[in-house]
Amino acid sequence: MANDAKAPNWSRRSAMIGLAAALAGCSGGTFQLGSRSLTLPWGDDAGAGPQSGTGTIGTPMTPAPSGNAQRFGRGSVPVALLLPLSGEPALAQLGTALANASKLAIAFIEASPNIGENIHITLRDTGTNAAGAINAANAAMREGARLVLGPVTAEQITAAANVTRAANVPLIGFANNGSVAGPGVYVLNVLPETEMKRAITYIREQGRRGPAGIFPATPYGEALATAFRQQAIAAGFSPSAVYTFSDPGEAQGIINQAKPMTETGMIDALFLPDRASAAIFAGLMAQAGIDRDLVQVVGSADWANDPGLMANPALVGAIFPAVDETGLNAIRADYQRQFGSAPPQMATIAYTATILANVNTLSLANPPYSQALLTNPSGFAGRDGLFRFHANGRSDYALVIRQIGAGGNVTTLDGAKI
Secondary structure (H helix, E strand, C coil): CCCCCCCCCCCHHHHHHHHHHHHHHCCCCCCCCCCCCCECCCCCCCCCCCCCCCCCCCCCCEECCCCCEEEECCCCEEEEEEECCCCCHHHHHHHHHHHHHHHHHHHHHHHCCCCCCCEEEEEEECCCCHHHHHHHHHHHHHCCCCEEECCCCHHHHHHHHHHHHHCCCCEEECCCCHHHCECCEEECCCCHHHHHHHHHHHHHHCCCCCEEEEEECCHHHHHHHHHHHHHHHHCCCCCCEEEEECCHHHHHHHHHHHHHHHHHCCCCEEECCCCCCHHHHHHHHHHCCCCCCCCEEECCHHHCCCHHHHCCHHHCCCEEEECCCHHHHHHHHHHHHHHCCCCCCCHHHHHHHHHHHHCHHHHCCCCCCCHHHHCCCCCEEECCEEEEECCCCCEEECEEEEEECHHHCEEEEEEEEC
16 A cells, blocks of 8 residues: 555555554545635645745644644644554554645644634544553643544544544544444545546536446445445436446456446446556456446546556556645645645645635634534535535535546546545
């Protein structure tokens, strides 16, 4: 999963289902409520903070009032940031990167004369288990946090939420597992239903009528398969086929089953969301003589930034939903300068959550961060584009549609939409 010793290629998928697979194998001015959402004042230089190159981000971090924690930001409203900073090395590395992104967001707030400094962040280490998340959440409640950001994994979000819900304090976690969401517990990430809805809506607009899908028999694969069925039916389709596999050795048999339906037009779009096996299935489709013009291959958001997939000839013409990288690119240089490595994909989630927490209409409300405010149906414009929370805690996240071309060239076919 790591391309670089300093900056693993953590995708949003990495936080799914408690990172169980990753750990076993180790392996993202003010908002205005009302008829529309307003973009935060993030221009091309949105990531700009102090330019001294000294490694100090805005207000120097100071020890929190109690416990093993750090504090940054100068506002009066206390917000807790719960992240894995120790324990399993890869997950701790991700937690540190997300903490860095939050500091960068605070630096942006402090450097922007038109944005009020409303919050301060108390950063607490959750370790990598449920007990660590409970301890960190209890400490945050004792210190009066009005909002909790994090943790990252589904297991830790559930554990921390048991504490925050009892205290009537909202939590915004960073996993992309919607099952951990609920009233007062929100997830800010790309959920399976979000990417499936975006891709299915797009292929319907392109005239496709027979979607099918191939999914691994894993917790995440099952979540994607469920989302595929639900979103396909919601879009007016009757899914032609939904295949599952436990081992890539089953791929040939699945393609053999699917081929007759591709020839009759019953299958004209085939979803291959699993990054590890997508090229295998696409290669077998080519060997079987399945016309790529007649059957559109559709990937997932997990495909983004995988150079091996992008360069695979069998996947030329394939499309996939993805987060717009404009936001990540905007903070890349500042992050690199301040922290000595490239930001992971999930950095924009922590950055967005920090800016969201500081918004006047949320942080200065009485009470702050109420469900009515956080679930504004118009949504909010974050670092990656538009997103919104629902009363059930799940989120919608704007995604683009990209297509793989010859030589690994990737183009955007359709702009960011929810």
